[in-house]
Amino acid sequence: MDPIPVTVLTGFLGAGKTTLLNRILTEKHGLKLAVIENEFGEVGVDHQLLVTGDEELLEMNNGCICCSVRGDLIRILGRLLKRKDRLDGVLIETTGLANPGPVAQTFFTDEEMRASYKLDAIVSVVDAKHVSAHLDADDESVKQIAFADVILLNKIDLITDADATALEERIRKINSVARIYRTKDCSLPLDKVLGVGGFNLSRAAELDPKFLEPEFPFEWAGAYELPAGSHAIAIGHAPGEDHEGHDHGGDGHDHHHHHGNENELDVAILPWESAAEPAREEEEAVKVFSEWEAKLKAGDTAEPGSRLYRLLLDEGCGRFKLQVSKPGRYLVFEQNGEAPLHIEVAGDTVKPSWQKDYHAAHEHNDAVTSVGISQPGTLDGKRLNDWIGTLLRTKGGDIYRMKGVLSVKESGKRLVFQGVHMLFDAKFDREWGSEPRQNTLVFIGKNLDRAALTDAFEACLVD
Amino acid sequence: MELKKHWAARLDDYAIDLAWSPDGRFLAAASSAGPISLFQAADGLRSHDLPGHGQGTNIIAWAPPGNLLLASGGQDGAVKFWDAGSGQHAGTAELATDWVEHLAWRPTPGSGNSSPVLAAAAGRKLALLRPDASLAHAFPDAPKTVSALAWQNTPPPRSGEPVPAPALAASHFGAVRLFDADSFALRKELAYANGVNALAWSPDGRWLVSGNQDPSVHLWIPAEDDELQMSGYESKVKHLSFDPTSRWLATAGGRDACVWDCSGPGPEGREPAMLAHETPVSALAFQNTHGLLATASHGGEVHLWSPERRQPLRATARLPDAVTKLAWSPDDRMLAFGSEKGVIYVLKCDA
The missing domain is CATH 3.30.1220.10 (CobW-like, C-terminal domain)
Structure with missing residues (x-):
């Protein structure tokens, strides 16, 4: 027999969780559901409310809290199996502050739970207007985003489209794989919430395409046609400069992560000889970026080749010589895509003939x-x-x-x-x-x- | 030896519990939806249909011989008492808002007090009730939900010392507490760092055994402060039964019923008899006064065993549905089974 799908519903008080729950309880969906209302310790089967025990954390593995499961749930779920007509699903509402971990882990505890139930999805209802403040302030709301398979951005009518897009982007940084729905009054087809088949990774189209891209140790590369001779790499804005060249400063994104020392910038300059996309060059650059860096002070000279340079800057600015012996097309890989980088030939800034942003690997980020x-x-x-x-x-x-x-x-x-x-x-x-x-x-x-x-x-x- | 169909009857839902009256006249069977039926043991005719608990019944238990009184515990947090002769509701004790999941009558009368007493657990609450549903004693709340109850028959005799009152064992995640049956005082707390699903005393009162979540069986000799751990089960251990001589302990957690020899120093270092089923064992019980062990499974297989024999399997039957409970009649001649689909099967055991 197929395991009974279980939906775990999380969300802070006021986000609209109860609205969703009431919809599930009252709408004609034809499913025989048991609803475990955790906050009140109540279970409803076929719309009948039954009282159960209180939240009981059981530490399964020698006191390790990560392995704790909910003892009350094991009992309730065990009892829910004791009926002639099998349930079509179970919905568990967790308190706003409850870490959904122990609830979700309950379904991996023992043979009976594993055989009889499957965790269908963790659904988080968030208040679109207030969630940003919560995400800044406390770990619990970050966790609710992180644990979720489905996220409802509820009360979406209270924020602007631009804010909604920014919020989605922020949520994506925490959890790249959850399905996000914008809702008002939690209004969405219930099959987006119930019986969603958990996390089906084969539906890769639903994933953020950037998420599965390989990550690179650099964030940007630009291609330049360079004659033989002595040129310059300029980092940072000179006063009054017209910002021509590579500059991401005005794209309006906040960048929460800080890439190491702002007075250091790693670059590599590699020849790009083929007509094809620079896949081979990118691969080579990844290797170069894993090598020991050569430090360059302002005025020092860099050369194209398989060598990683660490440019030492002064308040984010610096000028370095670029010595090219063979004319051709070169790729300049830059570790931090935010740092303004200009290549000057004979005193003039040249535009890159091609450029690309890379999904950067962030070293050991303590954020979720x-x-x-x-x-x-x-x-x-x-x-x-x-x-x-x-x-x-x-x-x-x-x-x-x-x-x-x-x-x-x-x-x-x-x-x-x-x-x-x-x-x-x-x-x-x-x-x-x-x-x-x-x-x-x-x-x-x-x-x-x-x-x-x-x-x-x-x-x-x-x- | 052979198992023959005697009678069958149908409940309105999953058969969650069944129990023979001590005089052998009735079989009580509870459906998970709530109603409790009293069947005549001889022919399976319904004597009474009791309403049970509106939100669902969890457990039933007959008072000791001499009282034709059935107690039931339900999801309404109540313990109800039923006069089986008249089929009338005889009283209700509102115990808690939590489900009443465990009931156990004290098997022997207390000193100077011949009225039977029922231990009942709901959530963290544990209480003793009289047959008129009045509260005899409320124990302090357990730190976590009470997960099993078992009364000691009589404590084992010790030379030169007066025989103490028997103990009531009550488990929660982390420990088993032993209470004095007469004074209600906490006599001992036996630590166990995991979940306990079932408790059983050996009939001679020497061994206390727990079936555990981890999955294992733990044995204590409380009088000697001795304990043993037997592990290696396929899944959590929910079923325990001693034979009337206190020598054989049948246990199940997974597809094998595993029978340990508890004579002398106990099962440590001994090979258990492994009695195999094709599907997980869902119920087992030794006879009341004889030596046969009955086991039944999720797949509906029923086996009778003589665990001490070299060829232990004595008889087999197959029921059409997953077995939820089994119970031997007091004279050990009939076996009752409850099923997931709510059918009660009574088989006769002919030697």
């Missing part, structure tokens, strides 16, 4: 973020198991959600898994068939080290 990995290939089941086991044991506290669809050597079926903190569940679902075997893996949490996660993942690939 998402890391996505998407690669073709097949994984070694044992290595994968060892890696995930160790990862969750050591980093489970920081990893709020982990979800994936993987291809393992041992099976022709897709391995679909999801986890909350240290507890996770993995099941084979359907055959890959003719579909290309693509591994997609997402982590949402704090202190995520993308490079380390990607390396460890790649080490599990069968050659």
